[in-house]
Amino acid sequence: MSINYNLIIAIFCCVTIGKAQDILTQEQAVKLALENNYGIKIANNAVRVAENNTSILNSGFLPTLTGNAGATYNLDNTEAEFSNGTSTVLNGAESDRYNASVSLNYTLFDGLGRRYNYKSLKEQYQLSDLQARETIENTITQLFSIYYNVAQLTENLDALSETLNVSKDRLVxxxxxxxxxxxxxxxxxxxxxxxxxxxxNIISAAQQLKNAKRDLNVVLGNTLGTDFSVSTEVDFTLKFQKDSLFNKAKTRNVALLQTEKNIAISQLDIKSSKSGYLPTVGLNGTYGWNKNNNNAASFVAVSTNTGLSGGVNLTWNLFDGGGTITRVKNAKVNLESQQLEKENILIGIERDFENAWENFYNKLNIYNIQQQNIMTSENNFERTKEQFKIGQVNSIEFRQAQLNLLNAELSRNQAKYDAKLAELQLLQLSGELLNVQF
Structure with missing residues (x-):
């Protein structure tokens, strides 16, 4: 059976080059994602739109000022008979008119609808901010899921490479x-x-690593080339007690905070809808200029008028066919739905928190056990290796000890990153994901 030594040498070169690459740390990855991830950019644009909507220019509290201008030209054939019995005929008589005006309209009172709509816009801006935070949290979770997959595959590739080295020594x-x-x-x-x-196994692991790096680069907004590596160091940063963290989950969870904003918006919608029961009072004023150039049949050849007019108007929709009543009822039903949604989310948070807490500590315990298993497997392999050299164990027993060590290393890598991702899930659920150092 022949061996492609050139392929093996190429594999080792790839592994060696990979170790010499610049390391992308967790902090750098988060920074790049926040700056370049397209989902985060889109969410931030939505926040900017919501912020623009809270401007006084969009509140309805400012007056409207309208300018109008016009001109009319007439070419008439006119037959005119005067009171003294004389008459005249004008063919192709020209006349023209010009006008210009500026009108100001301002609503003094609209049943407080503007006030509640303006408050609702502010609440919607804060809701958009929470939605952007949710997008950022989900992106960070996705980022680390892929980041730690790259780290795990990197360590797996190192373990497989060491296994190949041992196999080569055995062949010699x-x-x-x-x-x-x-x-x-x-x-x-x-x-x-x-x-x-x-x-x-190395070829397959190397391909998986390349694919995972491409996935990571997509989350980072395609800001990196293919020639990079990640840190395989993992620190478990969770320092909260269970009760303290659960209380944070009930007050800082982003889904819960969004529901509370929706409740506030629904309450304002009820008040805004009720404004339809009240009258609207407005002011209007106009300054105008008019000039008429009449034809010869008119008694006045040229007339020019300028003037200022103003007024107050009151509009009271005494009955609008039941539209306002229906809007108020629907707004109340929507408020009730939002309150039920909050209760449902609280129940879900309690369940999800308990699951996440147990999941984290179970995976952390598994990781610690796997660490101990590595030591046992290494001792077993070293003893088997010594016995193999002096012929006390055969190649099958040696290979089994070698595979036991490899599987222990792969299982340890899996357990390490599973535990870290479980910790991040717990921090996200409690609203603390963006408040920790990565």
Missing amino acids: RAQYQFDYGQNTKLGVLNAEVDINNDSI
Whole structure:
């Protein structure tokens, strides 16, 4: 059975180059995501729109000022008969008129509708801010899910590479033993088979690592090339007691805060709808200029008028066919729905928190157990290795000890990052995800 040594050398070169790459830390990844992730950018734009809507220019409290101007030209054939019995005929008589005016309209009172609508816009701005925060939290969670996947695959690739090194040493030893008649060809063939299997595992892991890096780059707004690595260091930062963290979840959870904003908006919608029961009082004023150039049949050849007019108007929709009554009823029903939604979210938070808390500590315990398992597997492998050198164990037993160590390392890597992601999920649920150092 032949071995493609050029392929193995290429694999080792890739692994060695990967270790020399610049390391993208967790802090740098978060910074890049906040600056370049497209989902976050879109969410921030939505906040900007909501902020613009809270401006006084969108409140309805300012007056409206309208300018008007016009001109009219007439070309008439006129037959005129005067009181003294004379008459005249004018063909192609020209006349023209010009006008210009400026009108001011201002609503003094609209049943307090503007006031409640303006307050509602402010609440909607704060709601948009919470929605942007939710997008950021979800993006950060997605970021670390992929980031730690890259880190896990990196460590897996290192473990597989070390396994391949051991298999290569074993092949060299088996070849020497065969050359000097101390072993059969079967030992050499077994070592070659294991090297090929280890090489295939490395190729698969390297491809998975490349794919994961591409996924990470998408979350970062495609700001990195393919030549980067990530930190494999993990710190567990959770320092809250369970009761303290649960209280934070009931007050800072972003989904709960959004529901509270929706309740406030619904309450304002009821008041705004009730404004339809009250009258509207407005002011209006106009300053105008008019000039008429009449034809010869008119008694006045040219007239020019300028003037200022103003007034107060009151409009009271005594009955609008029941539209206002329906809007008020629907607003009350919507408020009730939002309050029920809040109660439902609180129940869900309590359940999700208990699940997340137990999930985190279980995975953390599993990680600690896997750490101990690594030590046991290393001791077992080292002893098996020494016994293999002096011929007390065969190649199958040696390979099994080698695989036991590899599987322990892969399981430890999986447990480490599972525990960290469980911690992040718990922090997100309690509203503390953006308040910790990564």
